[in-house]
Amino acid sequence: QVRLVESGGGLVQTGDSLRLSCAASGLTFNGYVMSWYHQAPGKDRECVAVISRSGATAFYADSVRGRFTVSRDNAKNTSYLQMNSLKSEDTAVYYCAADRFGSGRDASAMEFWGTGTLVTVSS
Numbered sequence: 139q140v141r142l143v144e145s146g147g148g149l150v151q152t153g154d155s156l157r158l159s160c161a162a163s164g165l166t167f168n169g170y171v172m173s174w175y176h177q178a179p180g181k182d183r184e185c186v187a188v189i190s191r192s193g194a195t196a197f198y199a200d201s202v203r204g205r206f207t208v209s210r211d212n213a214k215n216t217s218y219l220q221m222n223s224l225k226s227e228d229t230a231v232y233y234c235a236a237d238r239f240g241s242g243r244d245a246s247a248m249e250f251w252g253t254g255t256l257v258t259v260s261s
Contacts, residue, residue, distance in 0.1 A: 140164040140250045142234050147255030150224055154259070158219040160234030160252060168192070170249075171242035172210055172217040176230035176257075183233070187219060188242035197243065201227070224259045231256050 146158040160172065168191055177183040187208035188197040196208050207220040217234055232255050235248040242248070 140236075142236060142250055142252035144232060144234050144252045144255040147232060147257045149258045149260060152224060152226060152259055152261045154224050155220070155222045156224065156257060158221065158232055158234075158255060158257075160217040160219075162215045162217070162236065165236065165250065167215040168212040170236040170238050171240070172208075173235045173237060173242040173248065174208060174217070174219045175233045175235060175245060176228070177233070177254075178227075178230040181230075183245050185243045185245065186232075189217060197241075221257070224257075226259050226261045229257060229259045 141163045143161045146156060150156055171191060173188045174186050175183045176186050186199045186202050187206055189208045189210050193210045205223045210217045234252045236250040237248050240247045
């Protein structure tokens with residue numbers, strides 16, 4: 139059974155940092171592109187970052203580029219999202235997801251999802 143479990147969310151203030159983790163089990167982790175999505179209340183789920191299977195390449199949404207860094211440790215079956223200079227508009231539930239065959243940027247194509255962790259940025 140595949141499980142993706144996010145952790146590290148919480149309540150922070152504008153300008154603070156958070157590091158999210160996504161622990162994966164039940165899959166061959168290095169065979170999957172790992173993505174981070176967020177969903178704010180009343181809005182669609184949006185891809186914010188993707189990291190390749192090896193960790194060599196990454197994609198970032200314009201809204202987070204330069205502030206967020208995605209990484210992975212294939213030995214620990216874990217993906218990370220380092221979020222710096224947080225803004226109120228970053229407030230959302232953050233999900234990690236795994237994609238075996240695609241780019242990781244299409245929510246409808248993601249194969250596995252975590253249950254999410256809430257990030258609230260207070261101004």
